[in-house]
Amino acid sequence: MLKAVLTVGFLAFGVATVHAQDAAKAPDEITPDRYQIVLTQDAPAEAYLLDTSTGRVWHMTHMSDLKGEPDVWMYMARVDSEAEKLALYAEHAKKGA
Numbered sequence: 001m002l003k004a005v006l007t008v009g010f011l012a013f014g015v016a017t018v019h020a021q022d023a024a025k026a027p028d029e030i031t032p033d034r035y036q037i038v039l040t041q042d043a044p045a046e047a048y049l050l051d052t053s054t055g056r057v058w059h060m061t062h063m064s065d066l067k068g069e070p071d072v073w074m075y076m077a078r079v080d081s082e083a084e085k086l087a088l089y090a091e092h093a094k095k096g097a
Helices: 002-028 082-091
Strands: 035-039 047-051 057-062 071-076
Touching: none
Parallel strands: none
Antiparallel strands: 035 047, 047 057, 057 071
């Protein structure tokens, strides 16, 4: 009887662990439509890379000051709250100050 209870307990724990691991991996999974390249109508040369899972955005930037002048996706910081805005002000001094 004790062996049966322990077996059921280990099976339940194993299933719960596997399920938790799958749930933890879900945001990082790459689906076919996860990343979208977005072009603006006003300036078609402006390209953005959008991660539809996290909301992160990158802007296509030409690095003319580097040899070979590569085009790279540059991450764009996002400010979603007053606290994040204050942290940004603390990190970057205002011009002319």
